[in-house]
């Protein structure tokens with residue numbers, strides 16, 4: 769497997785940095801969040817591919833984990849590494865560090881405030897608790 773980013777030389781054969789290769793979400797899926805994710809990934813990488821004007825991922829196209837913060841993708845749409853953001857020639861690593869810090873602080877706040885699920889069930893039961 770090789771990475772779809774033009775200036776990235778990571779392949780599954782010369783894999784010294786322990787990168788992983790991720791497939792793009794399938795275009796024919798009926799799950800809208802997956803289609804959404806596919807579009808987000810395409811928008812993020814297209815200008816870094818060899819043919820920015822006519823590039824679309826096939827079902828065999830992969831991108832390596834080096835383009836995700838922390839060298840790993842996230843399945844959480846709110847996480848900064850939900851989409852690839854690290855590309856050759858872009859000096860934005862520092863910004864990304866700040867981004868992930870903000871995200872983690874946000875997560876901590878959410879945890880302290882109780883999970884979203886708990887909040888929902890509280891609201892649901894509140895009317896019965898009103899005297």
Ligand SMILES: [Zn+2]
Pocket residue numbers: 771772773776777778831832833834835
């Ligand atoms: Zn790559």
